[in-house]
Amino acid sequence: MLHNVRMDNVHFYQGYDGKTQDNVRVGGVTLRVENNKSPHTEVALPFKNVLLMPSAPDNLLSMDKLEMEGWTVKFGFINSHRVCWLRKGHVELGLMKNNRRYRLKAMAVAVYTVPALRSVVQQPPSDSSVLVQRKPNDCTSLQRWHLRFAHLNLATLLRMAKNGAATGMGSGLYDDADSLCWTCKERKMTRMSSKQTVTRRATRSYQKLISDMCYVGVVTYNGYEHFQLVHDEASRYLWGFLLRRKQEATEVVMNISSGSLHKDTRLKCSILTKAMNFSTEP
Incomplete structure (x- = not known):
């Protein structure tokens, strides 16, 4: 929980999305971390000038700020898992790597009671230390529910709100996002980089014939x-031919190619895996 929240008009910050921002809010936070050397004890770690980013999906630590505060970084392994060690004096923090990020298992110390995910706005510049509440809760925030439901698409969330599918979700959600959801944007860009193969289906009879041969038993x-089956893809019509030997399938193919089934259509034959594919030539 952030405390002593105030405007920072001196520094420029580069957010997790790569954008440079100014006039942002900063505050302090105290974390409780389990002490491995003393069982059932915890260590309190105070952090100052913590950047407030309501739209960020995770709480991120700035390596630049940690180095400026005297922390040293070391990487290693614990039981084949990658670990990042942060050291300062007699304090050593272990961050386990999970989902491409090093994560610190800690709990925030509540300096004062703040309703979860409550939005605030700044008062006029005459009194920069006073914050007022903009919304009583976040039950109608579309972006908050988007993150809670593992980046569920917005159209589905709107239908859920309309049908009352989730407890605590407001009936009318509104989009309060300051920027795009970069996690969804990255996944969309990854999908767009791999072009899907367009399968064209036949629209006219005898345009494409598919043949396969099976054993009767x-x-x-x-x-x-x-027996050999010939399937017209457009009309879904089937022909069946009984065969005494597999070698007779060639004769059936020759009869189809010569136009015995349809005299006005010439067929082009190409052999596929365990099947024969026929497409017409105009």
Whole structure:
């Protein structure tokens, strides 16, 4: 929980999305971290000038600020898991790598009670230390529910709000995002980099024929053991041919190619895996 929140009019900050910002709010936060050397004890770590970013999905630590405060960085492994060690004096923090980020398992010390995810706005510049509440809660914030439901698309969230599908969700959500959701943007860019193959389906009869040959399983009274199916993709019509030997499939293909099934259409034959694919030539 941030305390002593105030405007920082001196520094320029580069946010997690790469944008440079000024006139942002900063504050202090105290974390409780488990002390591995003394069981059932905790260490309180105070941090100053913590940047307030309500739209950020995670609480991020600035390596530049840590180095300026005297922290040293070391990387290593614990049971084949990558770990980042932060040291300052007799304090050593271990951050386990998970989902491409080094994460610190800690709890925030509540300096004063603040409702969860409550939005605030700045009063006029005459009194920069006073903050007033803009909304009583975040039940109608579209971006908050977007993050809570693991980046669920906004259209689905609006339908959920309309149908009352989630407890605590307001009936009318509004978009209060200051910037794009970069996690969703990155996934969309990754999908766009791989072009999908467009499968064209036949629209006219005899435009594309697909053939396959199968084993009957038993021998008929007149010696047939196999059958061949020819499928018209457009009309979904099927022809069946009984065969005594697999080698007779070539004769069936030749009959189709010569136009015995449809005299006004010439077929182009290409052999596929375990099947035969026929497409017409104009």
